[in-house]
Each structure stands twice: as structure tokens, then as C-alpha cells.
Amino acid sequence: MSYLRISDTVVETYRIVHYEQTNFLNRLHGGDMLFFLVETGMLSATKVAKGTSLLASLDDVVFKKPVKLGDIIRVRAETVYIGNTSLEVEINAFNQNEEVVSAYATYVKVDDLLRPVPVGVKIVEENEEEKRKIEEIKKRRESKLSKIADRQKMRFRTEDITEGIRYKISNVIHVSPELTYDGKIMSAGKLLKLMDDIGGVVCFNYIGYNNSTDYTSGAVVTVAVKGLTFYSPIRLNDIITIRAGLIYVGNTSADVIINVIREDMKGLKEHVATAYFTYVRIDKEGKPIKMPKYIPVTDREKNLYEEALLRRGLRK
Structure with a gap:
């Protein structure tokens, strides 16, 4: 040693x-x-x-x-x-x-x-x-x-975790060589960027971002990431599905759950990672502004909302 x-x-x-x-x-x-x-x-x-x-x-x-x-x-x-x-x-x-x-x-x-x-x-x-x-x-x-004591079980949980969430989006990506470290394994940094981007899209859709030059709807910026655990590596030529859903909205911030599933060339699917990204809405001066009011409607949304309150220390 x-x-x-x-x-x-x-x-x-x-x-x-x-x-x-x-x-x-x-x-x-x-x-x-x-x-x-x-x-x-x-x-x-x-x-x-x-x-x-x-x-x-x-x-x-x-x-x-x-x-x-x-x-x-x-x-x-x-x-x-x-x-x-x-x-x-x-x-x-x-x-x-x-x-x-x-x-x-x-x-x-x-x-x-x-x-x-x-x-x-x-x-x-x-x-x-x-x-x-x-x-x-x-x-x-x-x-x-x-x-994460049940890491092995989590590896095979490939269901759509955004089922029952109204504000959501998914993206499918082929893992090409430029996304890998060495032509074999996908770069974790590049995966995180893809996850952050799709989480941002969910928030943009929620606030009604209109892609105009006056930015009347404001924009969102990333302020935190929590709970990211990897259960399976992503390999060259895998197909990854990244799903993101809005689970909490506060005064100026919002939480998005983001999940990644890999599928290899033989059709085997594995759970790669799940994390919580937090974004803040800002105006064109970069100052935080209020989010549109959010009320969880579905049972899934209500459960995830309560979990978010616990995670944020707003519930005991």
C-alpha cells in the first residue's frame, strides 16, 4: 500500500x-x-x-x-x-x-x-x-x-420516469466517437452538458420562451445539480434517451428531474443516471424574476413535488 x-x-x-x-x-x-x-x-x-x-x-x-x-x-x-x-x-x-x-x-x-x-x-x-x-x-x-445500496437493481430500472408529468421532453442521441473519451466510453462531461441543455429546454417551454430578441419571457440559468449517480457506463454506438420533466417551481427557481437510459446494438437497455437540476429564471439584466405559478395536478406530479420540498428542506 x-x-x-x-x-x-x-x-x-x-x-x-x-x-x-x-x-x-x-x-x-x-x-x-x-x-x-x-x-x-x-x-x-x-x-x-x-x-x-x-x-x-x-x-x-x-x-x-x-x-x-x-x-x-x-x-x-x-x-x-x-x-x-x-x-x-x-x-x-x-x-x-x-x-x-x-x-x-x-x-x-x-x-x-x-x-x-x-x-x-x-x-x-x-x-x-x-x-x-x-x-x-x-x-x-x-x-x-x-x-445507493440497491445500485444493481437501479441499473435495470428503465421505465419512463417522466410518465405523468405534464411539462416534459425527451431526446434520443447516438453516441458517436466525438462524444467519447477514447473511442470507447462516453465522456461524462459531454453527457452532463446534454442533460443540462434538455433540462433548460423544459424550463424554457414552461416560462413561454418565444425565442425573440427582446427576451420578454426572460431566460433560465443553471444554479445547482444534486443526486447524480451513475449505474451503467455508456459505450460507443449506444443509443441514449434523455428524459426531463418539471417537478417543482418556487418563486424564481424550478427543479427538473433528468434521466438517462442507454440501449446497445443488441437492444439491451440499462439505466445510466438520474439527477435533479435546478434553474433560476432571469431577466435581460441577469436578475432573478418570478416563475409562472405552478400547481401539481397528476398524482405523479404531487408525489415528486412533495419529494422536492423534502429535498429542499421545506418539509420535515
Whole structure:
């Protein structure tokens, strides 16, 4: 068994925000930021594991400040804790040394057949601050593991989770080489961007976005991602179906449940991931504005609405 300090695991990457990555306010799209985050996190995990490391979960993604066209973004990732086959990575994005996004991700080291294999490395703390951080990650990890104890069952839950939701949309995509890391496995970052885009479309449809130049209906921006867990990797030539449905609307924000199903060339279907994306409606000045009033109507909508209240801490 070998040992590393947290400082040994740090990876930093830099990105310039280009025009095609921005919205009408010249702000960076949330999906592009998610891509930056998970790709940098993967570099830290791969550096530590010395082998292929795939994203297993992403949680507590919080967008704190907008990023604009031409900004230079520094993304910092460090592996804070290592289990048997998994690595817990803390990821932060900065603009001029001001933190703009924070996230926690879990990666799993896999072999050529995509089976989990031992990492063979442990993290040692150097001071009380690092000891505290590691203890927090352990608690976070234990809580997460308790929620995904039925991972194998979840892998084969391929039903349409947006059934019974009125405001929904789905998209079908062929996994071509440009969507993969290595011509074999789909990039988690590119998948997250696709998920974020379709969630945004659901919100745009709900607020009545008319694609006009005056933006009278406003627009939406991503502010958080929660509960993203991967149950199956996506491979080259798979067909993926991404479904998104509106499940909660507050004063200025909305939650969208987004689900991904893969189907291989033989017709085998597997559940890839499900997550909750939160968007905020803004005006042309970038200020939050009220969402249209939402009342859950169907039984499915009512159940998901109550779950959203619990997740947001608005119900006990």
C-alpha cells in the first residue's frame, strides 16, 4: 500500500470562455461548466489511481457567481479520500481567485472491461484542516452509499420516469466517437452538458420562451445539480434517451428531474443516471424574476413535488 498527501493529488486546468459557450447575456452555459468540472476531477482521480477512472456520482454542485464571455476560469480538483475502488474528489472553479462553482464527485477505478478494481493508494492528512475535510468526506460518502445500496437493481430500472408529468421532453442521441473519451466510453462531461441543455429546454417551454430578441419571457440559468449517480457506463454506438420533466417551481427557481437510459446494438437497455437540476429564471439584466405559478395536478406530479420540498428542506 502506498500513501499520498492531498497536495499530491491536486490538478488545475484553465479555460477561456468562448462565444459558443455563452447565452444571450454572454454568460457561460451551466452545461459547459459541468463539463469543465468533471473533466478536471477525472484528471485528479486518474493521476492518483494510475488507471482509467470513471465518474460514479456528482453532488452538491452549486453555482455561486456567473461567468462571462472572455473570462479565464481556473478549475481545481483534489482527491480527498480513497476507498477500495473509489476516489472522492473535491472540485472548485475560480474566476480571478473568486470561487464561482463548487462540487463533490466520486470516481471509480476500472479495468479494460470496466469492472471496478482496487486503487491501492491511501490519503494521509498533514494537518487538522485536512483531517476535518477527510472526516466530512467520509460522512458524505457513508450517506451517499446508504442511498445507493440497491445500485444493481437501479441499473435495470428503465421505465419512463417522466410518465405523468405534464411539462416534459425527451431526446434520443447516438453516441458517436466525438462524444467519447477514447473511442470507447462516453465522456461524462459531454453527457452532463446534454442533460443540462434538455433540462433548460423544459424550463424554457414552461416560462413561454418565444425565442425573440427582446427576451420578454426572460431566460433560465443553471444554479445547482444534486443526486447524480451513475449505474451503467455508456459505450460507443449506444443509443441514449434523455428524459426531463418539471417537478417543482418556487418563486424564481424550478427543479427538473433528468434521466438517462442507454440501449446497445443488441437492444439491451440499462439505466445510466438520474439527477435533479435546478434553474433560476432571469431577466435581460441577469436578475432573478418570478416563475409562472405552478400547481401539481397528476398524482405523479404531487408525489415528486412533495419529494422536492423534502429535498429542499421545506418539509420535515
